[in-house]
Amino acid sequence: MNATQLSQLAQSFDLETWSANGLAEIEASLNQWIPPNAPANLTESMKYAVLGGGKRLRALLVLGAFEAGIAHQDQSELAWRREAALRFACAVELIHAYSLVHDDMPCMDNDVLRRGKPTVHVQFGEAVALLTGDTLQALAFEVLTPEHSLIPAQLQAKLCGLLARAAGHNGMAGGQAIDLKSVGKHLNEVELSHMHKLKTGALLEVSVSAGALCSGVTDTALASLKIFGSSLGLAFQVVDDILDVTAESAVLGKTAGKDADTDKPTYVSLMGLDAAKHKADVLLVQANQALFDSDLSHTNALVAIALKVVNRSF
Amino acid sequence: MNATQLSQLAQSFDLETWSANGLAEIEASLNQWIPPNAPANLTESMKYAVLGGGKRLRALLVLGAFEAGIAHQDQSELAWRREAALRFACAVELIHAYSLVHDDMPCMDNDVLRRGKPTVHVQFGEAVALLTGDTLQALAFEVLTPEHSLIPAQLQAKLCGLLARAAGHNGMAGGQAIDLKSVGKHLNEVELSHMHKLKTGALLEVSVSAGALCSGVTDTALASLKIFGSSLGLAFQVVDDILDVTAESAVLGKTAGKDADTDKPTYVSLMGLDAAKHKADVLLVQANQALFDSDLSHTNALVAIALKVVNRSF
Numbered sequence: 001m002n003a004t005q006l007s008q009l010a011q012s013f014d015l016e017t018w019s020a021n022g023l024a025e026i027e028a029s030l031n032q033w034i035p036p037n038a039p040a041n042l043t044e045s046m047k048y049a050v051l052g053g054g055k056r057l058r059a060l061l062v063l064g065a066f067e068a069g070i071a072h073q074d075q076s077e078l079a080w081r082r083e084a085a086l087r088f089a090c091a092v093e094l095i096h097a098y099s100l101v102h103d104d105m106p107c108m109d110n111d112v113l114r115r116g117k118p119t120v121h122v123q124f125g126e127a128v129a130l131l132t133g134d135t136l137q138a139l140a141f142e143v144l145t146p147e148h149s150l151i152p153a154q155l156q157a158k159l160c161g162l163l164a165r166a167a168g169h170n171g172m173a174g175g176q177a178i179d180l181k182s183v184g185k186h187l188n189e190v191e192l193s194h195m196h197k198l199k200t201g202a203l204l205e206v207s208v209s210a211g212a213l214c215s216g217v218t219d220t221a222l223a224s225l226k227i228f229g230s231s232l233g234l235a236f237q238v239v240d241d242i243l244d245v246t247a248e249s250a251v252l253g254k255t256a257g258k259d260a261d262t263d264k265p266t267y268v269s270l271m272g273l274d275a276a277k278h279k280a281d282v283l284l285v286q287a288n289q290a291l292f293d294s295d296l297s298h299t300n301a302l303v304a305i306a307l308k309v310v311n312r313s314f
Numbered sequence: 315m316n317a318t319q320l321s322q323l324a325q326s327f328d329l330e331t332w333s334a335n336g337l338a339e340i341e342a343s344l345n346q347w348i349p350p351n352a353p354a355n356l357t358e359s360m361k362y363a364v365l366g367g368g369k370r371l372r373a374l375l376v377l378g379a380f381e382a383g384i385a386h387q388d389q390s391e392l393a394w395r396r397e398a399a400l401r402f403a404c405a406v407e408l409i410h411a412y413s414l415v416h417d418d419m420p421c422m423d424n425d426v427l428r429r430g431k432p433t434v435h436v437q438f439g440e441a442v443a444l445l446t447g448d449t450l451q452a453l454a455f456e457v458l459t460p461e462h463s464l465i466p467a468q469l470q471a472k473l474c475g476l477l478a479r480a481a482g483h484n485g486m487a488g489g490q491a492i493d494l495k496s497v498g499k500h501l502n503e504v505e506l507s508h509m510h511k512l513k514t515g516a517l518l519e520v521s522v523s524a525g526a527l528c529s530g531v532t533d534t535a536l537a538s539l540k541i542f543g544s545s546l547g548l549a550f551q552v553v554d555d556i557l558d559v560t561a562e563s564a565v566l567g568k569t570a571g572k573d574a575d576t577d578k579p580t581y582v583s584l585m586g587l588d589a590a591k592h593k594a595d596v597l598l599v600q601a602n603q604a605l606f607d608s609d610l611s612h613t614n615a616l617v618a619i620a621l622k623v624v625n626r627s628f
Contacts, residue, residue, distance in 0.1 A: 035483050035484065038483040038484075038488055038491070039483065039488040039489065039491045039492045039512065040488075040491035040492050040494065040495040041491075041495075042483055042487075042488060042491045046483075098448075099448075102444055102445075102448060105444065107439075107440035107441045107443075107444060108441050108444065125421075126421035127421045127422050127494050128491070128494070129421075130416055130419065130421060130422065130444070131416075131487055131490055131491050131494070133448070134412075134413075134416060134447070134448075134451065134487045135482050135483050135487040135488070135491075137448065137451050137452070138451070138478045138479075138481040138482030138483070138485075138487060139478070139482055139483065140478075141455055141474055141475070141477070141478035142475065142478040142479055142482060144474070145471050145472075145474050145475030145478065147475065152467075153466075153467045153468035153470070153471040153472075154467035154468075154471075156467070156471035156474075157459050157467040157468075157470035157471040157474065158459075158467075160455055160458070160459050160470075160471065160474040161455070161456065161459030161461065161470075163455070164452050164453070164454075164455035164456040164459060165452075165456055167452040168449050168452030168453055168456060169349050169352040169353065169356055169360075169449050169452070169453065170349065170352075171452075173356075173445055173448045173449040173452060174352055174353040174354075174356060174449070175353065176445055177352070177353045177354035177355075177356045177442070177445050177449075178353045178354050180354065180441050180442070180445070181354040181355070198353065
């Protein structure tokens with residue numbers, strides 16, 4: 001089966017049911033790992049920031065990559081491998097949630113609306129928003145290092161390292177710093193792609209890699225899945241730029257036209273709407289080819305997620 | 315030798331030379347671990363926030379606890395054990411540095427002066443300050459998870475878990491949240507101590523525990539060292555409150571009288587200056603007793619650090 005046939009097959013995959021099952025598990029776990037009695041009103045603000053509303057693309061990528069890899073493994077290790085994947089899925093969502101809280105703050109993007117609700121600093125004040133983000137980042141590493149668990153220490157340490165690198169200077173936070181300095185500047189396509197590779201790509205890519213790692217795939221398959229993750233990450237951003245121009249705020253759940261208003265460089269401003277759409281399609285083909293190259297057979301969920309990203313319900 | 319004699323002995327310990335050697339190593343390591351080519355001006359802002367100026371109490375506690383424990387160990391493991399301690403010493407300083415950057419921001423303490431220099435948001439702007447703190451927190455976990463190192467994965471995972479828990483909702487960030495809600499409120503001594511146990515105590519205590527853990531001490535000795543760490547942590551805060559009333563801004567390197575001005579509860583406002591001084595002395599005795607109880611013999615550096623905290627050059 002080639003990459004195109006793979007894609008056709010995935011269109012018959014029931015992503016809705018698969019996602020609903022995954023989401024139920026992710027939401028329950030996140031709810032369990034947010035401490036119920038954190039000081040002051042941190043429990044309330046963390047729950048507000050994390051629960052109810054996210055589409056959980058990153059977490060679903062972890063679970064999708066895990067499923068692709070685990071089918072080929074010794075099933076006796078299934079329990080701790082699955083626990084590790086679920087913990088990483090939640091950890092990456094905690095990092096993503098913290099980044100949204102901080103990015104929305106007045107000194108950054110100054111957004112008042114997120115998923116159709118007031119942003120955390122509007123709801124709880126700026127100081128609490130700052131602390132909520134800080135706490136969520138620390139919580140992600142707590143979730144990855146359970147004190148009583150069968151997850152081997154080697155995997156725990158590896159997952160911490162992967163997440164820290166994807167979240168930090170050479171990942172999400174670094175990309176955000178480039179974004180901040182790029183407002184009103186002309187970036188060429190290489191520079192724009194580099195920014196997005198860090199800002200959103202790193203976390204999407206690590207979701208795929210970590211899920212695969214938890215499942216115990218070969219290095220060769222892991223390398224292919226990384227390419228899938230990076231292609232998908234870039235596609236996600238191109239589609240985001242397209243939607244910023246074409247969609248309504250109500251559909252986005254955030255303020256539309258924001259990037260254009262603040263004179264941020266986007267794929268649409270760089271190459272025009274049609275070329276941006278074409279680029280998203282090319283990236284989808286690349287992503288599917290990488291899955292095909294992985295030689296893994298249970299990749300239906302990943303293909304279906306990629307398709308949904310480009311046709312954009314994520 | 316009892317705890318009092320221990321304390322007398324430590325007065326003859328050359329803390330200055332010991333600290334200077336430790337500091338040189340810590341500064342060199344921190345300098346090495348701040349990425350030289352981080353995006354935008356993050357390298358510059360991270361260096362500004364982290365290097366040059368800190369007294370490195372937390373890092374020195376890690377090294378002091380490590381030295382107390384390592385004397386009793388198999389010396390063949392010295393190299394990786396020492397590397398682990400040094401990495402933790404730097405990681406805890408990165409967490410401390412990020413917390414100062416965020417705490418100084420206008421939405422929190424709104425401080426413009428830190429260690430006699432403009433605070434990070436004054437120097438680089440609020441958005442960069444926010445990102446710098448976020449990046450430093452992630453960097454701490456990068457430093458603890460080296461990809462090529464003899465440090466066992468089990469120790470790496472344990473150190474990540476300890477640091478995450480000391481930095482998060484049940485540690486530093488949680489304490490800061492309580493502090494934020496306590497302005498203008500009356501706290502009793504139990505409530506005030508709980509706040510400080512989280513806000514500053516958790517990071518000081520984990521510095522001692524992690525240093526000891528890297529050295530490979532017994533659980534019994536570790537338990538005593540934890541008591542040393544928590545007593546010292548509280549003593550540190552009591553002395554901080556005393557100095558806020560009695561010292562000049564130039565000596566503190568930050569704005570004096572700030573807590574009284576902003577109507578924050580302090581040990582001095584709660585119990586008066588003399589009683590606060592007495593409390594600090596009692597905590598010092600407790601800390602020394604715990605070291606005595608640990609049965610470790612090379613505790614000179616820790617005793618000398620504790621004495622210096624209470625006589626306050628730290």
